[in-house]
Amino acid sequence: MTRYAGIAFEDRMATVEFRVAERPHISVDSRVCEGCSTKACVTACPADLFALTADGGILFNYEQCFECGTCYMVCNEEGAISWSYPDGGMGVVFHHG
């Protein structure tokens, strides 16, 4: 299990609310990912939203995205990730305290 500063990943995720928009704000072209040698998104995404498929592609789920942009920055192949912010009022809501 992934841990950050002694807090379980699941506990940390439980403090975040996601207003899921109908339109995915990130899309991943799994065909492009098949040629990717690093698969950097799988380890870089703090919300663990990228999963390798058996045929070398990527399965992606936008619903619990932190909108941090890390996947877009580490992506190894041009055109694999289309990134935008969710529609107004939707997306991640961080709770403090």
Ligand code: SF4
């Ligand atoms: S923007 Fe951040 S949280 Fe969202 S999918 Fe990319 S790396 Fe993961």
Ligand code: SF4
């Ligand atoms: S780093 Fe980019 S090209 Fe490589 S698997 Fe992830 S999304 Fe696909």
